Structures are given as C-alpha cells and as structure tokens.
Amino acid sequence: MWKMSGTQMDSLSYRIEVNITLRVIDIIYPLTQFQLPTLYPFPILSFFSSISSYLPPTIMVQYMGSISLLFAALLFIVFQPYSATATVTYNVVNLGARGDGSTDNTKAFLGAWAAACGSVSPATIYVPPGRYLLRNAVFRGCNNHAITFIIHATLLAPSDYRIMGDAPNWLGFQDVTGVSIIGGVLDAQGIDLWACKMSGKNCPSGATTLRFSKSNNILVRGLISLNSQMFHIVINGCHNVKLQGLRVSASGHSPNTDGIHVQLSSGVMISDTKIKTGDDCISIGPGATNLWIENVDCGPGHGISIGSLAKDLEEEGVQNVTVKSVTFTGTQNGVRIKSWARPSNGFVKHVVFQHIGMVNVQNPIVVDQNYCPRQENCPGQVSGVKVSDVRYEDIHGTSASEIAVKFDCSPTNPCTGIKLKDVKLTYKNKSPKSLCVNADGTASGFVMPASCLL
Secondary structure, eight states: OOOOOHHHHHHHHHHHHHHHHHHHHHHHHHHHHOSOGGGTHHHHHHHHHHHHHHSOHHHHHHHHHHHHHHHHHHHHHHHHHHHHOOOEEEEGGGGTOOOEEEEEOHHHHHHHHHHHHHOSSOEEEEEOSSEEEOOOEEEEOOSOOOEEEEEOSEEEOOSSTTTTTTOSEEEEEESOBSEEEESOEEEOOOHHHHHHHHTTOOOOOOOEEEEEESOEEEEEESOEEESOSSOSEEEESOEEEEEESOEEEOOTTOTTOOSEEEESOEEEEEEEEEEEOSSOSEEEOTTOEEEEEEEEEEOSSSOEEEEEEOSSSSOOOEEEEEEEEEEEESOSEEEEEEEOSSOOOOEEEEEEEEEEEEEEESEEEEEETTOOGGGOSOOOSOOOOEEEEEEEEEEEEEESSSEEEEEEOOSSSOEEEEEEEEEEEEBTTBOOEEEEESEEEEEEEEEESOOOOO
16 A cells, blocks of 8 residues: 655645646647647647556546646647638639639739638638739738738739839738738739830839738748839838748849849848849848848849948938848849948948859949949939948859959948958959958958958
8 A cells, every 4th residue: 555644745746746737838839839630639648648657546536637627728729729710712713813814803813802801710812723914903901910822823914014004013912911922923024114115215114013011921932023014022111021932033134123122121031032133133222120131043133232222311221131142143243232422321230241152243242332323313422321340251253353342432431340251252263353442341261352451
C-alpha cells in the first residue's frame, strides 16, 4: 500500500500540477503549428499515456477532473478556429467573367471583391485559366482582412492605351489589410504607348500596373508583370509587405517602366525576384524605412536606386535599407543613390549593399547628388539631402566604364560614414578608377579600384 504524509501529499500535488501544466504547454505549442485538425488527437493520447505511466491509480483518479478541464479548454482553443474560419471561394466565372480575351470583366472582378468583402470568413477570389480583359479598377478596403486572389490566368489591360486615358493605375488596392495575390500574369500591353512617347507625340503618362496604397499586411507571390505602361508595381504608404518570387519584364528601351517602386512605407521585403525593364529595377522613394531586398536579378534596367530625392523641400528620409545577394547584368547602374541639386530636409542613412555581383554594368557604385536626367531643367543648386552610414561589402564583377565607383556628393551636405569592404571591380581586365567629391569614409579588406574616400 502506497502511503504518504500530508506534507508529502502537498508536495506531490504541486509537482503533479506543474507537470500537467508543462505537458499541456508542450502539446499546445506544436498543435498551433499544424493546419490539419486530424493530427490533434495523437499528442493528446500520448499525453494521457505518459501521465498514467508514472502516477498511481488513486492519484490519477484525484486529478482526472483537473486534467479533463484542461483538455476541454485545450480542445476548445484548438478546434474553435476551424469551425469559425472556413474559407469561402468566389469564382469570377460564376460571377459573369469570361476568359476569352475580349469581354470586359471589370464588373465581375469588382463583384467578386464586393462579395469577398461581405464575407465574415476568410475569402478566396479564384480566377481560372483564361485571358481576362480588365479596364482600370480600384479595390477599396473593407472589413474582411483575409482576402486572397488565386490567379491561374492572364489579366489583360486594353490594348488601346486611350481607353484608360489618364487613369493613374490599372489595378489599385487602397486602404486594404490582409490581401494576398498568388500567381497570375498581368499584361498591361504598354508597347503602343511606349512608341507614342518615344515619337515625341502628345501621349498619356500611362498607368501603373499594380498599386497598393495605405495598406497593411500584403503578400504578392509568384506574380508575373509584363509590359507595363508606366511603373509595374508601386508600394505607397504601406506597412508589412512581402513581394516574393516575382517576374517583371519590359523592353530595355521602355520609358519610365520601373519594376518595383517603394515610398512612404515600412517593413517591405522583396525577394527571389527577376526584373528586366527600361528604368530602375527597384526604385526607393522618400519615406521608405526598414526595407529588405534579397536574391534579385536585375537587367536590363537602370539598377537599384534610392531616389531620386530632393524633388521637394519637405521630404521624408530613407533609412534602414538592406540590399543583398543581387546580380546586375548589363544595367546602366548597379547600386545608386541619387538626388536633385535642390534644397531639401531629406536624408539617406543606415544602408547596406552586400554580396552584389556586377556583369558589364555602366556605373556599378554611384552616389549622384547632381542628378539631372538628359540635362534638362537642371536646378543648378546644391542638394540638401544628407547621405551617411552607407556600407558596400563584397561587391564584385565587371564595369562597362573606366570609373566604377563614383561618390559625387553635396558641397553643403557631404557624404559621411561611407564604408567600402572587399570590393573587387575590373574594367577590361584592369583596375578601373574611382571618383570622390565631398565624400568621407573608410576602406578595408581588398578594395579595387583604390578608394578615394577621405
């Protein structure tokens, strides 16, 4: 007969309660990682088996009530979300869309959005295979913060650019939260508009293909953007945005077709993406903070640029930007910071360019605070933008020009805290040159061309 004193019983009771609590925690956490409720009973059964193996029957009887209550609460916590969050799917074809390449499907897509917004459960808008013509459309925020587009199709803008006229965007999302776009091809058919612009005729500016404005918790994965009239993707005034596995493509001669533009936004990640375009592969505007860019292939294009800045006197700064594991091929620039020579209270600081490959790049590393494309309407002043704490680490490859590193900084706001480490660039199998104006910093490791930093 197993006998214990009152003190021993109290001590054992405490240890049993602690062990039960810890075992429940051990079970709850893994369960939250699963998505299939059919997996849940197995750790529960394992729990009962392990408890019963080291407790006498009388103790098991005493604590069975506590154990049952704990697991009743556990089962409610674990299973309750599945009964309340079943996803509702809206197929655009069932709402009148036709993937024949000629029917205007704008109304059907906006109808699917309205239906998803009206759902109290997470909603999926499904676009089956086909070619769906859409005019410009704005998807505005609603109470449903879990809407996913699953696109197995190509969405087409009107081939006649005059149909959209001066609309700023083809597809716009405004004030939305928790929107995901998975897959799909967006073909803006901008070739005729490019030709109009390059001919010098009076043409519309063109529409951005996809814009998110004042939105939070956005995911775009596996999307292909083709032949945008203007910018391909714009992130403006947003927080917590992930752009993963994108493909952006336009002619290397297409005007103003930036691949991805980010401004006034924080917590943006761009990864595993290939961009071929006629302007910046990625452009970073005022107010961009905590931006992470990784595993990107750029070219043709104008590189990855912070700026242009100093367009306005009152302008938010750019800070905490990391660009790593990027390859530039045949681009006009590699990693660039650019500002107009104008007064401004803007700034650029805490920037890292790391593990960068250059293949025949015209200007691999450049800071240009006298930016003036085509030398038209140049302000002829000095830039007020302060550039500081910018690191270049493990930059290697080939330059297409003799000056591979250029820091052309403001005379009133010199660049400070520039750091070069392990930079190896060549020009026609020889060492290129570097140029520094009003630039202060340090160099370490092997650096070629030789540093000109003060």
